[in-house]
Amino acid sequence: MVYIKVVTDGSPYGEPRLSCMSVGFLLKKKGDSVVWRGPKKNAMIRQFLSDVRWGDLDYLVIDTPPGTSDEHLSLLEHLAPVHSRLSAVIVTTPQAVALIDAMKCLSFTRTVSLPVLGLIENMSGYVCPCCGEISNVFSTGGGEEMARREGLPFLGSMPVDTELVTLLDAAEVEPTSNESSDKSFELLQRYQKTSSANLFTAITQKLIQTLPGVEQSSSEANTR
Amino acid sequence: MVYIKVVTDGSPYGEPRLSCMSVGFLLKKKGDSVVWRGPKKNAMIRQFLSDVRWGDLDYLVIDTPPGTSDEHLSLLEHLAPVHSRLSAVIVTTPQAVALIDAMKCLSFTRTVSLPVLGLIENMSGYVCPCCGEISNVFSTGGGEEMARREGLPFLGSMPVDTELVTLLDAAEVEPTSNESSDKSFELLQRYQKTSSANLFTAITQKLIQTLPGVEQSSSEANTR
Incomplete structure (x- = not known):
């Protein structure tokens, strides 16, 4: 089980915060390649949407790769219940x-x-x-x-x-x-x-x- | 049946020529989106490699999209018989x-x-x-x-x-x-x-x- 919490600014007590998630956080080395076909990317997108403890969100911003392919179609599929808010x-x-x-x-x-x-x-x-x-x-x-x-x-x-x-x-x-969070x-x-x-x-x-x-x-x- | 011949320079009689193929040539309008999941892209890649009349080639240059995904894996699969020349x-x-x-x-x-x-x-x-x-x-x-x-x-x-x-x-x-080939x-x-x-x-x-x-x-x- 992996538990990663990434918060880049603000505090948990009232101030606005920016939380983020990326496949990159799950790699051993930054330069490692993620060689995945569509279905595996689809599963990861589902996990990012449902298994990350996002908490209460005002906005969820998704930076999609260029093109109109598996990632875009999977996102729309998984977010279909909230389609009217997309x-x-x-x-x-x-x-x-x-x-x-x-x-x-x-x-x-x-x-x-x-x-x-x-x-x-x-x-x-x-x-x-x-x-x-x-x-x-x-x-x-x-x-x-x-x-x-x-x-x-x-x-x-x-x-x-x-x-x-x-x-x-x-x-x-x-x-x-x-230790480098101060630097961030x-x-x-x-x-x-x-x-x-x-x-x-x-x-x-x-x-x-x-x-x-x-x-x-x-x-x-x-x-x- | 679609037959598209794209040659950008040289002549068919001896001089070097550059032939090219792109999904873009098959679209009705330039701005049309190609919304395909991996398996359909895979089929198109196979078609581009086997069904285009390339003729004798010195080099085949493939401009891949960014990332390491379906396109890259499909290319390697289809080109496996000539892997040692890739x-x-x-x-x-x-x-x-x-x-x-x-x-x-x-x-x-x-x-x-x-x-x-x-x-x-x-x-x-x-x-x-x-x-x-x-x-x-x-x-x-x-x-x-x-x-x-x-x-x-x-x-x-x-x-x-x-x-x-x-x-x-x-x-x-x-x-x-x-008519615009002269302009090209x-x-x-x-x-x-x-x-x-x-x-x-x-x-x-x-x-x-x-x-x-x-x-x-x-x-x-x-x-x-």
Whole structure:
């Protein structure tokens, strides 16, 4: 029997907390590969949803892999009893090829009647650390244009933030034992000072604002 | 019955040609989603390997999705009769999180005894179009260091090339009918002038040079 509790911020007494679960926590070594076909992934998804002691949750955020495959179908199957409370957020980068993949995602959500809360454009521009010029690494505005064309709320753009990359890369090499939990909180404090933190906050606020509309359309909204 | 012939360069009379196949060619609309579980993907992979009129091939290059899942296992199953002639190339970006995924790939190739021809670092730096400063968008040198640590040949770095992105994005919006084949050749000519084209050529040459070593270790090398 394995018991893993992962809490990244806040305290158990009132403050908001972020709990998380990942296959990665169950591996002996970070670099170990998980070579699984669909049915085994399906079983793991079921376990993550039902056997993890999540406690009372306001929101459950699931970061799905790219594509529209076993993971996405299994999630919808296992979450069918709460289907009316499910919704999706689509993340894309601005290049034409990435937008085609985002369109495939959107086509999938429409097929399975999953409301889409909105679209986020990642890797949207880059601030040169030398001259401060913001250049569009991977073309520009494709996500915003797609959102407009498809009638989706545009939730925001995330430019490439080298500061955040450096911060996260430094965290990766540190061990994740209990002794390092102080360091994790230090990391969160340093994250709050990056320009990305403000952008993430704005996106989260927009997201939460779009939720009531989705929940009103649900027959289960009052039981929540 | 569907018959699709896709040839992107050269001529059928002697010159080298590049033929390709993709699920995308079979979709009515580019944005349509392919919602398939593993067994159906497995069947499509088998069809692509056996039912496409590839003709005589020098090399068959398969661009696999990220991860180590149904697609990778099915490919190895279907290609088992030629296992001794198979090999892999690992592509990573330089961030610590991406390198962990690349390590998982490497762990997979070792589990299934697949020789690795080398490692390529993508998104390795960015040339500011304003001041010409080369900055490391996503940290730097991680791929090269991983190759050294794991005893793999380092095949090269591909910086972010906005010229190539613009070129490909412009191509995406053009229709892919027969009438536009002239435009496709024009695109190839413009591609040859990008800085990426030289880098790709160098990587390909390095790759081809590492192949004889892999083939010598194969019992089927002489029958090739």
